[in-house]
Amino acid sequence: MTDDLDDLRKAMKAATPAPDASAKANNIALAQKNFADLQGSGAVARPKSNRIWTGVKAMFSTMTTRGGLVASTALIAIGFVALNPQLLEFGAQPEAVTLPASVDPEPLEMAAEDRFTGAVVLEEAAPAGTLAAPQATSKRLQRTAESYDWPETRIYPQPAPRPSIVLPDADALTPGPVIEGDTEAFPEAAATPLKITAEEPVSTFSIDVDTTSYAVVRNSLMNGQLPPREAVRVEEMVNYFPYAYPAPVGDAPFQPTVTAAETPWNPGTQLVHIGLQGAEVTERPPLNLVFLIDTSGSMQAANKLPLLKQSFRLMLSQLRPEDEVSIVTYAGSAGQVLEPTPAGERSVILAALDRLEAGGGTAGQAGLQQAYDVAKGMSAEGEVSRVILATDGDFNVGLSDPDALKDFIADKRDSGTYLSVLGFGRGNLDDATMQALAQNGNGQAAYIDTLSEAQKVLVDQLTGALFPIVDDVKVQVEFNPARIAEYRLIGYETRALRREDFNNDRVDAGEIGAGHTVTAIYEVTPVGSDAVLSDPLRYGDAVAGDPEAEIGFLKLRYKAPGEDESALIETVLPEVSELGSEAQFAVAIAGFAQLLRDESAVLDWDYADAIALANGAKGDDPFGYRAEAVSLMRLAQSLSE
Amino acid sequence: MRMTTDDRSLGLAAAGGDAAAFASLLERHYDRMFGLAFRLTGIQAEAEDLTQDICAALPSKIRAYRGEAAFSTWLYRVVVNAAHDRRRRQATHRKAAQGWGDWEVNRVAANAEAADAQDWLQTAMASLPETLRDTLALVLDDMNHAEVGAVMGISEGTVSWRVSEAKKHLRALKEKETT
Numbered sequence: 001m002t003d004d005l006d007d008l009r010k011a012m013k014a015a016t017p018a019p020d021a022s023a024k025a026n027n028i029a030l031a032q033k034n035f036a037d038l039q040g041s042g043a044v045a046r047p048k049s050n051r052i053w054t055g056v057k058a059m060f061s062t063m064t065t066r067g068g069l070v071a072s073t074a075l076i077a078i079g080f081v082a083l084n085p086q087l088l089e090f091g092a093q094p095e096a097v098t099l100p101a102s103v104d105p106e107p108l109e110m111a112a113e114d115r116f117t118g119a120v121v122l123e124e125a126a127p128a129g130t131l132a133a134p135q136a137t138s139k140r141l142q143r144t145a146e147s148y149d150w151p152e153t154r155i156y157p158q159p160a161p162r163p164s165i166v167l168p169d170a171d172a173l174t175p176g177p178v179i180e181g182d183t184e185a186f187p188e189a190a191a192t193p194l195k196i197t198a199e200e201p202v203s204t205f206s207i208d209v210d211t212t213s214y215a216v217v218r219n220s221l222m223n224g225q226l227p228p229r230e231a232v233r234v235e236e237m238v239n240y241f242p243y244a245y246p247a248p249v250g251d252a253p254f255q256p257t258v259t260a261a262e263t264p265w266n267p268g269t270q271l272v273h274i275g276l277q278g279a280e281v282t283e284r285p286p287l288n289l290v291f292l293i294d295t296s297g298s299m300q301a302a303n304k305l306p307l308l309k310q311s312f313r314l315m316l317s318q319l320r321p322e323d324e325v326s327i328v329t330y331a332g333s334a335g336q337v338l339e340p341t342p343a344g345e346r347s348v349i350l351a352a353l354d355r356l357e358a359g360g361g362t363a364g365q366a367g368l369q370q371a372y373d374v375a376k377g378m379s380a381e382g383e384v385s386r387v388i389l390a391t392d393g394d395f396n397v398g399l400s401d402p403d404a405l406k407d408f409i410a411d412k413r414d415s416g417t418y419l420s421v422l423g424f425g426r427g428n429l430d431d432a433t434m435q436a437l438a439q440n441g442n443g444q445a446a447y448i449d450t451l452s453e454a455q456k457v458l459v460d461q462l463t464g465a466l467f468p469i470v471d472d473v474k475v476q477v478e479f480n481p482a483r484i485a486e487y488r489l490i491g492y493e494t495r496a497l498r499r500e501d502f503n504n505d506r507v508d509a510g511e512i513g514a515g516h517t518v519t520a521i522y523e524v525t526p527v528g529s530d531a532v533l534s535d536p537l538r539y540g541d542a543v544a545g546d547p548e549a550e551i552g553f554l555k556l557r558y559k560a561p562g563e564d565e566s567a568l569i570e571t572v573l574p575e576v577s578e579l580g581s582e583a584q585f586a587v588a589i590a591g592f593a594q595l596l597r598d599e600s601a602v603l604d605w606d607y608a609d610a611i612a613l614a615n616g617a618k619g620d621d622p623f624g625y626r627a628e629a630v631s632l633m634r635l636a637q638s639l640s641e
Numbered sequence: 642m643r644m645t646t647d648d649r650s651l652g653l654a655a656a657g658g659d660a661a662a663f664a665s666l667l668e669r670h671y672d673r674m675f676g677l678a679f680r681l682t683g684i685q686a687e688a689e690d691l692t693q694d695i696c697a698a699l700p701s702k703i704r705a706y707r708g709e710a711a712f713s714t715w716l717y718r719v720v721v722n723a724a725h726d727r728r729r730r731q732a733t734h735r736k737a738a739q740g741w742g743d744w745e746v747n748r749v750a751a752n753a754e755a756a757d758a759q760d761w762l763q764t765a766m767a768s769l770p771e772t773l774r775d776t777l778a779l780v781l782d783d784m785n786h787a788e789v790g791a792v793m794g795i796s797e798g799t800v801s802w803r804v805s806e807a808k809k810h811l812r813a814l815k816e817k818e819t820t
Contacts, residue, residue, distance in 0.1 A: 005780075005808060008765060012680060012781045019675035023689050027696040028667050035655075035663050035700035 191599055192489045192496065196534050197481040198544075203489055204476045204497040206509035207276065207518045210438060211457070212423060214240035215447035217596065218628075221635045227596060234491030234593040235520065241589065241625050242461070243517040243582040245277035253470045254278045254512055256556060258571060261579040263523055264613055265591055265605035268531025270576055272477075272522040273583040274554065278469050281514040287323040287386070287466060288340070288378040292371040294391035295329045295356055301392075303449065304425040308390050309353050311422075311454030316350070318462045319343035326374050327352055330367025340378045368408070375417045386418040386466055389437065392425040409441040410508070416562060418511075419443040420465065422457070435494065442471065442511060460623060464513030470558040472509040472566065475520060476502045477573070479552040482545030485532045486525040488601065490590050502557060505566050512558075519586045523601065524551070551575070581617040585626060588614035592633050607637035648712035656706045663703065667696070670713070673782075674720055680778035681724040683766055695723050710791060717784075717792040721775060728771075769810055776803040 195203065213236035220227035248255035255277045263269040291312065299305040319325070321344035327337045338352040371387045379385040409419065419441030421434045438445035444465055446457045457465060474497060479487050489496075501507040512518055525531050527547075552573040557566040579587060592610040594602045611633045618626045646662075648669070654662035674695065679688035699719070706715055766774055779789040786800040793800070 005804070005811075008777070008811065009781045011765075016676050016679050017685050017688075019672055019692070020685075020689060023693070024671055024675070027693050028664075028671060030693065031667055031696035031699050032660065032664055034697055035660055035703075038700045038704075 191594075191597065191601075192491070192493050194486050194488045194533060196486055197479045197484045201481055202476060202478045202499050203487065203522070204474065204499050204502050205489060205492045205520070206495045206497055207473045207475060207512065207520070208235050208492060208495050208510050209239055209513065209516055209518060210236050210435065210445040211240040212434065212445045212447040213237055213593075215449055215453055217593075218632055219447075219449045221632050221639065224635075224639065226636065226639050229597050232593050232596045233494065234590055234597070235495070236491075237593040238491065238519050238521070238586050238589045239517075241585065241629070242515075242623075243275060243277075243519065243586060244619065245275040245517055245582060247277055248279045252279065253558070253560065254473075256554070256569060256571065258554060258574055259579055259583055260524075260551070260574055260576045261583075262576065264587060264609065265594075265602045266523070266531055268529040269523050269525045271579070271587060272524055272552070272573055273579060273586065274475065274477075274520045274522075275583060275586070276473070276512060276518040276556075278464065278512040278514055278516040278518075281463060281467055281469065284384075284463065284467050284514070286383045287319065288375060288383055289319075289323065289325050289466075290371045290375045290378070290385075290387045291325065291327045292367055292387055292389045293327060293329045293356060294367075294389075296392075298392055299424070301425055304392050305356065307448065307451065307454070308422075308424055309356065310451055311448055311458055312353055312390075313350065314451070314454055315458035315462065316343065316346060318459055324378055325349050326378065327356075328367060328371045328374060329356060330370075336370065336374060340374065365408075372412045372415075372417060376415065379416070384418070384467060385416065386420060386443075387441075388420045388422060390422045390424060391434075392423070406436065406440050409437060413440065413442045413508070418466075418468065421445040423447040424449075439494075439510075440508070442468070442508070444511075444513075456623065456625070461513075461516075464516040467514045468511040468561055469514050470512045471561055471563075472505070472507075473512055473518070473556065473558045474502050474507075474509045474566075476555045476557075477522065477552055478555075479524065480545045480549050481527075482547040482549070483527060483551045484524045485527045485529070486534060488523045490521045490523060490594070492520065502555070505557075505559070505564060509557075519583075521587065521590050526551075581619050584617035585614060585619065588617060589629060592629070592636070596636060607633055607640065611637070649708050652703065652706045652712040652715070653708045655703050663700070666712070667699075670716055673713070674716065677717060677720050677778065677782055678724065680781060681721065681775060691720075691724055691727055694727065695720060698723070714788060714791050717779065718794070721779070721792060724775070765811055765814060768814055769807055773803050773807040773810065776800060777807050780804055 210233075213231060213233040216231045217227045217237065220231070245257050246255055257275045257277070259273045259275075260270055261273070263271050293305075293308065295305065299308075316325075321342060323343040324340045325338070325343055326340040327349075329335055329337050337355065338349065341348050341352075343349070368387075368389070371389070375385045375387055413419070419438065420443045421438045421441075423434050423445065424447075434445045437443075446453075446465075448454050448457060476499070495510070497507065497509070510518075525533070550572045554571050554573055556569040558569075559566045588610050591602055591605060591613065592607070595605065595607060595610060611630055614626065614630050614633065618630070621627060648666065651662040651666050655666055671692075675688060675692045678691040678695070679685065682688050682691060702719055706712070710718075766777070769777065776789060776793065779792055780786070780800070784792070786804070787797045790797040790800045
């Protein structure tokens with residue numbers, strides 16, 4: 001061939017990278033797993049008639065909307081015909097394969113064969129093109145990164161996509177099982193690594209009251225899929241639940257309670273459970289709320305804008321006449337659709353809500369600026385102002401310059417305006433951006449997938465969500481290396497702080513709302529335990545510290561709202577005792593979350609253990625949150641088998 | 642024993658459900674598969690994702706392998722089709738989410754610029770129409786025109802014509818660069 005092609009060939013050879021070794025290993029493992037799943041448990045081919053029915057059954061169980069059921073009925077009718085020939089061919093195939101004698105190139109007739117039978121069937125069965133279900137063996141493939149063969153699944157892989165089921169949106173007002181493609185972005189954080197006390201005796205982090213992760217996990221499980229690992233954040237799962245920790249006495253804004261006990265998933269380690277209980281407020285200051293509502297085209301789905309309207313309607317009933325509400329929308333352009341209006345004028349506010357319609361692109365930054373301006377105009381001495389951003393994550397603000405956005409939010413935070421982020425819908429939920437916004441804006445991120453979740457976030461826990469009683473709460477624990485060999489903070493990966501940041505009042509941290517509880521759990525390995533993972537150093541110094549002293553020391557810093565200087569609380573970590581039932585439930589959830597993340601720390605534990613532990617600690621559970629958690633554990637247990 | 646078995650026999654065994662045969666085929670062909678994925682996409686991350694897609698789907702695809710073509714030809718065809726499907730889905734996605742799409746287009750443009758600066762190859766490949774680019778990706782993989790034709794489902798003559806078209810494009814590009 002000629003020179004110009006040779007050049008190109010050389011350049012191409014040089015440019016082609018070697019495949020990433022770990023990706024290669026993963027991909028090969030994935031392929032082999034899928035292969036094995038496809039064959040059933042044995043490696044040898046055998047008739048597969050059962051599989052088809054199992055598959056159809058699995059498909060049924062993952063579809064609950066009316067549209068989905070109608071479509072799947074059609075699928076069976078056509079699917080059976082289409083799968084049958086395959087059945088005949090493969091089912092009847094003898095185990096010994098006859099090989100053709102020669103290796104001559106033949107003309108190809110691959111075009112038709114090259115599509116999956118399943119996919120072709122689906123395309124025919126659902127001409128609207130909105131229904132894409134996994135092929136017949138769907139259930140077993142659910143943990144895999146399979147995404148190739150489903151038409152209309154939108155792929156934009158940030159983390160490796162897990163399979164998704166696309167159901168038609170037509171069945172309005174059933175905000176359950178709609179999962180769209182994969183433009184979801186979750187912050188990437190590996191589990192906090194095990195720390196060796198002698199090397200790093202101090203652990204520092206900011207508290208976190210976000211609950212997004214639990215709702216996302218629930219949504220995934222309810223749809224019959226294990227959630228993506230990176231969507232599971234242990235601390236958000238744990239902090240989703242209200243706990244009845246001992247309440248503060250006197251004027252104290254919150255009360256820390258620390259307990260140590262044996263670890264349920266590892267007999268050689270102990271857990272240090274730290275529970276913070278915020279004080280209830282009886283008198284609350286007037287509230288200025290600016291709803292910043294994403295009305296871009298993607299919000300059209302039933303589980304987005306319509307659910308949002310219903311949610312805010314619920315919330316309105318919780319407001320008092322002296323509170324004020326304003327609505328700013330952002331789509332193609334930002335605009336104020338409701339002037340600041342006293343919450344007493346319900347009909348005016350409701351009418352404005354009803355007028356909202358989805359359409360257009362997303363101009364998030366302009367919207368955010370306007371919302372903050374409105375909030376500033378509304379605020380007066382002694383009032384609390386908060387911007388509530390409701391979005392599905394198509395929040396393309398500052399994508400040109402994310403740092404400028406963070407600075408902008410952080411700047412507004414100093415002005416005293418809080419920010420809450422409510423996520424709606426799945427599919428392009430930009431969890432990472434939501435997290436970043438809420439963390440930088442003194443706020444809370446929650447994910448609303450159903451009206452009952454709206455009830456929890458916006459009605460039952462409204463006061464806590466809207467009225468911070470302490471700002472910038474930081475936790476620092478120093479372990480005694482003579483008592484504790486190793487420790488591990490469970491969760492809070494995205495909340496780690498540097499040791500020196502603890503005393504730096506300019507460094508931002510999380511808030512505690514009125515009546516909120518916050519839980520953090522350490523897993524610690526005592527010196528001399530069988531479970532110590534690291535060997536002592538041959539040349540290192542003997543470990544310092546006093547073996548007679550306590551196992552560690554806890555310090556908490558917090559600021560009263562509006563204050564610049566922090567206050568300090570200090571306490572000694574207690575010796576091992578029994579966990580109270582509240583703490584025990586938190587531990588069960590922490591274990592469950594780690595199981596979902598496939599973490600090595602809980603290798604010897606399984607969902608059944610988590611269920612048993614949680615069931616023994618359900619407590620009063622007036623809202624049924626804990627019962628729901630147990631049923632999610634049971635779902636995860638079935639799905640992971 | 643297994644190691645000396647030819648790809649076609651392994652392919653047929655895998656089609657019949659032999660996991661060991663499937664595993665050794667994957668082991669043998671993974672790197673070439675990835676290489677082609679890279680040539681088709683031009684971006685390592687894309688190539689990784691594409692290879693993952695293919696690996697996920699291969700087990701059910703291989704059941705349709707009848708040994709009518711050499712296994713590598715068949716496999717290459719799977720890769721090319723997967724790349725097409727992927728592009729098509731991404732195009733639909735971009736159309737569906739406008740705001741995101743614009744941003745994505747800008748981002749891709751910015752990336753392309755950075756890559757251009759250091760990489761003539763990128764520019765050259767990017768300047769070609771899709772069909773020519775795909776053809777070239779296979780030709781550069783040291784396949785002859787007949788094989789490329791078999792993979793793409795077109796005649797050998799068409800492949801040769803496309804290659805000469807691609808060369809014309811590249812020559813024009815070179816001229817533009819030197820002037």
